Amino acid sequence: MRQDVHNSSIPVLCASCEARHKGICGALEPDQLVALAKTSYKQKADGGSELIGDAERVESYSNVLSGVVKLTKTLSDGRQQIVGLQFAPDFLGRPFRSESGINAEAATEVGLCSFPKGAIERMMKASPELEHRLYQQTLRELDEAREWMVTLGRKTASEKIASFLLMIARHIDPTADPDRTSATFDLPLSRADIADFLGLTIETVSRQLTKLRADNVIRIENNRHVVVPDMERLELRAGN
Amino acid sequence: MRQDVHNSSIPVLCASCEARHKGICGALEPDQLVALAKTSYKQKADGGSELIGDAERVESYSNVLSGVVKLTKTLSDGRQQIVGLQFAPDFLGRPFRSESGINAEAATEVGLCSFPKGAIERMMKASPELEHRLYQQTLRELDEAREWMVTLGRKTASEKIASFLLMIARHIDPTADPDRTSATFDLPLSRADIADFLGLTIETVSRQLTKLRADNVIRIENNRHVVVPDMERLELRAGN
């Protein structure tokens, strides 16, 4: 745990920022934080807005401060697959490559803290600890991607839906007790997004959600609000 | 390109090793290489042998020097998914975590150069350049995993097979011209492995290979040997 004895020397912008604790900024010394904060700026993006284009030259990196970002890939005929979701305080961007190869889009309203590409890359060279944190996040993302490959390749539609709900329940609220027996949350994705995430159609997603509801594994209010009275029952449906 | 003016000071073990060029050992100074070589050992593993067990405590890392390693995940009821393939000179192991969460198995006969876990981790702390190379490989693996998520989630069986053949053609021979118009190679995986990689059954894999052969997109000799006369035609079938 980082001690904030030098709180006075920390940029106002960063004072209450989550990225300074669990995010990458925790790797930085106060003076480095000051230097980086000079070139960084916070911004809000509406749900649906594109953050990073596929072939577009990327000139900035960001920390996700709130909301959910979806990373997508699209085939030439329009078929789309969500290949990752990012939550606060994830780092958004592909270091060491000017073209990302994927699209990043705000799934909900998203709060970002953005930096020019060069600033991060210079600081990475100066601070192995910063690169270490980025490396750690990339390893976590790789673990998650592989977990989803199993879901995409080998699970049934209903197992996919259960796995998805479980994943959201675990990621959406960082402050929640990881061992809690019940959960309540708002889905950050539309049915179409969920379908793109799980390699299904909207209709199949809808039908499986209806089935889970009929079996009293979940309750749904207003299409987006989900209640899971018993996480274990949901885990059972996820088929791991 | 690394200059080998100090070749005499390089351990015999490493003298002709590919990992010293494109692999992670290229990050090391001669004296570091000597230190690491003291604790490392080369070994061969037969196709089918398990290299890293799922929940097993991992005590060593390796460089893949030859052959192909498959990384798999298995659900409790036995359904299996291959979540990655590793070729020379990839680094094999999950840093910063004692349990890997995945199985690594030799798909073909595999040559490895192994190090005790601690040796690599100590050297990583001392050499940011080493950690940088590992980070770079992990980023590449993440890119590949996401590419496969699209294949698993959104492509048809025949597109999956074509994508798989294309991927093997590109990875199996590091010395081949990336822009060549035809290719010839041995499949490193059995039909069952290909099925586990693509989220299909053996039968579907077999049928789709037969179809590609019937359409003269590929020729197959002795079950494992594949000839692709026209890479572009194969690319067309992969559906990107």
Place this chain on the structure above:
DNA sequence: CGATAGTTTGACACAGCTCAATAGGCGTGG
């Protein structure tokens, strides 16, 4: 040669897709 493991082929079933209609939520404007 026969035994074994891997592969191909065939016939059929079914999970999930497609197309189409209906229902619900929500903002806008009369």
Place this chain on the structure above:
DNA sequence: CCACGCCTATTGAGCTGTGTCAAACTATCG
């Protein structure tokens, strides 16, 4: 306040790609 349109989600009916189960084929090796 209701009427309307728009968008998203649900439900239904039928179709199809891929899975399942079973049998035949092929290669390899003692």
